[in-house]
Amino acid sequence: MIKYPNGGSFSPTSKKSKPHKHIASAANRGMSFEDAINQSNEFYLERDIAVITKRPTPINVVKVDYSHGAKITHAYFEKQSTTDYNGVYKGRYLDFEAKSSKNPTSFPLNNITPHQIKHLERVLKHGGIAFFLIELTSLHEVYYLSAEYVINFYHHAKRKSIPIKDIKKSGYLIKPTLLPRYHYLAVVDKLL
């Protein structure tokens, strides 16, 4: 397993986004993007549509105090070397990463680690379904973008960010609904 140094100089986006102020977008009505995805997955689970779960944030535990149960007193966040979500839908393996971007013109690829690209390449090679869900907060829009597209852009494009016009052209807009908040499996169905 790939281990990152425990510099303690970073915390993963998913954890970082919570304590900080969240600019409520019309698209998610105050719900964080992560919460919206989790709510959608919960809906899929309860309706027996799919089993898709969020991988817990990996944490490097340095010290545990066993004097009162098991209290962790020293630990660091680690970077996810894979993606945040995976699961099973219609027998198929499904794997995706959800990312928010405030950038009004493009989606910066430094949001994605080389390990995540490598992981998604492997998933595709083994016949899995892989994609990104990208929230463009400035537009209040969420897009499904295939991992193939992102990987290809990552390796071959000269620029280090995907222009929003390209996301609009090559991705699929997912309009928010009450339940599930983002029905991304509708796009998976379309592409299967």
Next chain:
Amino acid sequence: MIKYPNGGSFSPTSKKSKPHKHIASAANRGMSFEDAINQSNEFYLERDIAVITKRPTPINVVKVDYSHGAKITHAYFEKQSTTDYNGVYKGRYLDFEAKSSKNPTSFPLNNITPHQIKHLERVLKHGGIAFFLIELTSLHEVYYLSAEYVINFYHHAKRKSIPIKDIKKSGYLIKPTLLPRYHYLAVVDKLL
């Protein structure tokens, strides 16, 4: 997502097994069962056979000190509400739990939570491949036991532990090799 109370009165097996003394068995030559599974998965990954990863242990973070990077100063282990491992093999979704038991006559089902049973039922319903890898440390043996078998036993058997003779009859012995330590995908191949 199912949340457990942060009683702090437990720590998951995977974490617990590390600080404590581990009785080295001939089968794994001093390597913990978890490490042996991880090594096998690493082998599958490097040889481009499958992408199977361990879900990080979920940790409930109570307090983070941001004065020197992001140091977690107060947190608790949570119980995994799913299984420890999942991934993709030949396009199929694969999901399993690895458990060690020192019991010389049977495998106690209290090793498995109701949430894990429910999760595995759902995985099977959606066409995934689901199973248990059970290390019987007293015998120095590792068995592949289908989730179907365990779920059926869990719901219908009167006793609360699976006799070892039944595991031997209904499971598949996985002999240790150098690389991968436990070639459990050979059993998956046989059953596919």
